[in-house]
Amino acid sequence: MTTAQRPTLEAVAKRAGVSRATVSRVVNGSTTVAEPIQQAVRRAVEELGYVPNLAARSLVTQRTDSVALVMPEAATRVFSDDQVFPGIIRGAAQELEAADKQLVLMLAGSPAGHERVERYTTGRHVDGVLFASLHGEDPLPGRLARLGIPVVCSGRPLDGAEVPYVDVDHVGGVTRAVRYLIENGRRRIATIAGPQDMVAGIERLEGYRNTITEAGLPVLVAYGDFTRESGTAAMRQLLAEHPDLDAVFAASDLMAHAALRTLREAGRRVPQDVAVIGFDDIETAAYTEPPLTTVRQPIVELGRAMTRQLLRIAAGEEIEQALMLPTELVVRESA
Amino acid sequence: MTTAQRPTLEAVAKRAGVSRATVSRVVNGSTTVAEPIQQAVRRAVEELGYVPNLAARSLVTQRTDSVALVMPEAATRVFSDDQVFPGIIRGAAQELEAADKQLVLMLAGSPAGHERVERYTTGRHVDGVLFASLHGEDPLPGRLARLGIPVVCSGRPLDGAEVPYVDVDHVGGVTRAVRYLIENGRRRIATIAGPQDMVAGIERLEGYRNTITEAGLPVLVAYGDFTRESGTAAMRQLLAEHPDLDAVFAASDLMAHAALRTLREAGRRVPQDVAVIGFDDIETAAYTEPPLTTVRQPIVELGRAMTRQLLRIAAGEEIEQALMLPTELVVRESA
DNA sequence: TTGTAAGCGTTATCAT
DNA sequence: ATGATAACGCTTACAA
Numbered sequence: 001m002t003t004a005q006r007p008t009l010e011a012v013a014k015r016a017g018v019s020r021a022t023v024s025r026v027v028n029g030s031t032t033v034a035e036p037i038q039q040a041v042r043r044a045v046e047e048l049g050y051v052p053n054l055a056a057r058s059l060v061t062q063r064t065d066s067v068a069l070v071m072p073e074a075a076t077r078v079f080s081d082d083q084v085f086p087g088i089i090r091g092a093a094q095e096l097e098a099a100d101k102q103l104v105l106m107l108a109g110s111p112a113g114h115e116r117v118e119r120y121t122t123g124r125h126v127d128g129v130l131f132a133s134l135h136g137e138d139p140l141p142g143r144l145a146r147l148g149i150p151v152v153c154s155g156r157p158l159d160g161a162e163v164p165y166v167d168v169d170h171v172g173g174v175t176r177a178v179r180y181l182i183e184n185g186r187r188r189i190a191t192i193a194g195p196q197d198m199v200a201g202i203e204r205l206e207g208y209r210n211t212i213t214e215a216g217l218p219v220l221v222a223y224g225d226f227t228r229e230s231g232t233a234a235m236r237q238l239l240a241e242h243p244d245l246d247a248v249f250a251a252s253d254l255m256a257h258a259a260l261r262t263l264r265e266a267g268r269r270v271p272q273d274v275a276v277i278g279f280d281d282i283e284t285a286a287y288t289e290p291p292l293t294t295v296r297q298p299i300v301e302l303g304r305a306m307t308r309q310l311l312r313i314a315a316g317e318e319i320e321q322a323l324m325l326p327t328e329l330v331v332r333e334s335a
Numbered sequence: 336m337t338t339a340q341r342p343t344l345e346a347v348a349k350r351a352g353v354s355r356a357t358v359s360r361v362v363n364g365s366t367t368v369a370e371p372i373q374q375a376v377r378r379a380v381e382e383l384g385y386v387p388n389l390a391a392r393s394l395v396t397q398r399t400d401s402v403a404l405v406m407p408e409a410a411t412r413v414f415s416d417d418q419v420f421p422g423i424i425r426g427a428a429q430e431l432e433a434a435d436k437q438l439v440l441m442l443a444g445s446p447a448g449h450e451r452v453e454r455y456t457t458g459r460h461v462d463g464v465l466f467a468s469l470h471g472e473d474p475l476p477g478r479l480a481r482l483g484i485p486v487v488c489s490g491r492p493l494d495g496a497e498v499p500y501v502d503v504d505h506v507g508g509v510t511r512a513v514r515y516l517i518e519n520g521r522r523r524i525a526t527i528a529g530p531q532d533m534v535a536g537i538e539r540l541e542g543y544r545n546t547i548t549e550a551g552l553p554v555l556v557a558y559g560d561f562t563r564e565s566g567t568a569a570m571r572q573l574l575a576e577h578p579d580l581d582a583v584f585a586a587s588d589l590m591a592h593a594a595l596r597t598l599r600e601a602g603r604r605v606p607q608d609v610a611v612i613g614f615d616d617i618e619t620a621a622y623t624e625p626p627l628t629t630v631r632q633p634i635v636e637l638g639r640a641m642t643r644q645l646l647r648i649a650a651g652e653e654i655e656q657a658l659m660l661p662t663e664l665v666v667r668e669s670a
Numbered sequence: 671t672t673g674t675a676a677g678c679g680t681t682a683t684c685a686t
Numbered sequence: 687a688t689g690a691t692a693a694c695g696c697t698t699a700c701a702a
Contacts, residue, residue, distance in 0.1 A: 006459065008679055019689045024681060032687060051458035055399065056679035058390035059694045066439070081618045086421045093442050097451065103440045104401070107428050116432065123386030124341060228622065257622055283416045287563065287592055289624040343695055354673045359697060367671060391695035394678045 007048040016044035027052060066102035067092075067310060068126040070117050072109070072135050080227060082254050083282050084299055088132045088154065091303020099311055101127070114140075122147060128310045132303075134158060136197045150313040152306045155199035156322070164313065166305045166323040170200060170279075173295035173327030174207030177249055177277045180329060182215050186247035186275055190220035192234040192259060194251035201226070204251040204279060220245060224255045231255030235262040246274055247335065253278040253285050253294055260288055260334065275335035291332035298325050342383040351379035362387060401437035402427075402645060403461040405452050407444070407470050415562060417589050418617050419634055423467045423489065426638020434646055436462070449475075457482060463645045465489075467638075471532045485648040487641045490534035491657070499648065501640045501658040505535060505614075508630035508662030509542030512584055512612045515664060517550050521582035521610055525555035527569040527594060529586035536561070539586040539614060555580060559590045566590030570597040581609055582670065588613040588620050588629055595623055595669065610670035626667035633660050 026041040108114040128150035142161030153165040191208045194201030222237045224230030250256035256278030281296035348355045361376040443449040463485035477496030488500040526543045529536030557572045559565030585591035591613030616631035
């Protein structure tokens with residue numbers, strides 16, 4: 001490494017013929033510096049190609065200008081093609097870019113990874129922490145909040161910690177989907193539920209159960225984990241246990257996609273024999289056979305909203321503890 | 336913010352009854368410290384919950400223990416469901432986790448974003464920079480390399496800079512795919528090419544062109560940009576210009592997926608009338624109608640390999656400038 | 671083997 | 687409005 005010696009504040013000060021303090025003021029946009037001096041300093045900065053040393057700044061300001069985005073899933077599942085995590089990353093990246101802060105991505109799937117995230121975040125190496133999709137009852141968000149470190153989760157923390165969160169309206173979306181099925185004359189409506197250790201899985205099932213029960217219809221459930229493979233297994237199980245079902249609400253588009261194929265293999269026509277509705281509205285949903293009717297969730301906006309909340313907390317503002325983003329039923333041809 | 340005062344080296348030293356230097360040695364795993372003293376220090380660290388201040392360490396060591404992963408695409412396109420970027424992120428995250436370094440994600444799609452990336456990376460705020468999928472002739476990788484900052488690109492840099500890179504064997508994969516079509520009796524083989532300002536687009540077209548020409552067959556090309564929408568348009572164009580085509584090689588699975596649907600809408604049966612082969616082997620490929628025959632590229636491994644190379648450069652090792660990862664034809668039912 | 675002390679490059683507090 | 691100067695928390699010669 002040639003490690004060309006970087007210019008420091010000192011060097012700029014010397015070149016501009018002023019003190020370090022003045023250069024620092026100019027660089028940080030203080031207004032109390034005379035215009036001609038500002039000019040001179042800026043020219044020196046330009047000529048020397050000066051870039052502030054963030055470590056040094058961070059050491060004295062106690063800020064790092066970076067935010068951690070923690071994905072608590074196993075690495076292999078984080079980036080399945082449901083686009084949830086990429087969407088959140090993208091939203092967070094956009095919002096942080098506007099705030100000129102860095103995005104540090106951390107995977108906490110393995111015990112080692114989780115321990116690493118804990119060390120790093122409790123060690124205050126970031127100005128705030130974003131948690132995407134909690135699994136089970138992770139105590140970390142609550143602990144960080146108690147340490148006074150800004151935290152925002154996607155979805156209500158399952159351990160009941162008083163941590164700010166942003167979530168999409170799972171229940172509302174599912175309710176609309178199930179009602180739509182009922183209005184269209186479906187009476188044997190089954191669901192492929194998501195994992196019950198995640199808010200998304202829990203609330204989508206709750207939405208189904210409430211709406212179905214309210215309508216006096218039978219609750220028919222099989223469980224998956226949001227993936228296509230699990231959707232296939234769940235659909236087969238439903239078909240075996242309730243051969244007379246006439247509709248399926250799947251808690252994810254991936255599972256709905258698998259259900260579509262499984263139904264076709266079983267000789268059922270969609271939507272004539274069985275209507276299918278998914279949840280997510282991934283890109284692929286418009287390209288399934290038939291195109292999938294589904295509940296759209298604003299996933300990039302979720303990432304943005306979480307980040308905006310975090311920045312507000314970090315800025316010392318008071319924020320509402322929960323923020324809910326609307327979902328929407330997108331009707332295509334599968335129901 | 337309660338900003339509970341964090342313990343410093345000083346505090347640990349006092350508690351353990353030793354000097355700061357000794358604590359530092361223990362924390363950094365120096366072997367030259369007497370066992371009983373190590374014990375005492377470690378206990379003090381434990382009791383106080385001491386975590387090193389990375390900014391302070393970085394200031395003196397000149398290392399940041401973090402690596403930037405730059406995605407030069409527009410934010411809206413980075414996370415399409417082709418899984419390329421998420422795959423690279425995942426691979427990089429895995430490898431960096433093992434090396435106990437942080438992953439800083441940067442989007443350089445907009446001019447502002449690119450400028451920000453440039454400032455940040457040339458300012459040596461990271462120990463190395465990973466570039467995912469260059470668009471056009473970005474001079475930044477070359478510039479960083481000249482500054483002595485470790486850099487690795489995915490794919491050969493188009494501006495001819497002498498920068499280390501890792502890539503998948505596009506040409507080999509495409510050649511195998513096209514030969515497979517020829518061996519199965521196809522004679523009017525068209526291609527939906529990718530964008531010609533990206534290595535992946537260029538090389539996949541080159542592989543097609545060479546193999547087709549070598550076999551004395553006609554070159555039939557339409558251009559897309561790897562997305563489904565562009566695939567639909569390209570497939571329509573091909574159908575209009577060459578109604579007698581009997582096979583299509585699409586440079587991405589997304590475009591192949593769109594082609595599948597467009598062909599069906601045009602009344603062509605796949606694979607009977609027209610054989611279709613894609614490139615990527617995304618998860619969805621196994622679930623298209625019919626399931627897609629495609630060229631698999633090891634995308635997570637690409638991210639891992641890039642990261643390993645980067646770490647080797649940062650460690651001062653000499654590395655080969657180019658590293659090629661194998662691709663593989665996955666035969667399903669579309670061809 | 672352990673301790674002392676000199677920085678690392680900023681920002682912030684005081685004077686001036 | 688500007689300039690000294692003291693932190694910030696750590697690593698690392700160098701001494702002992």
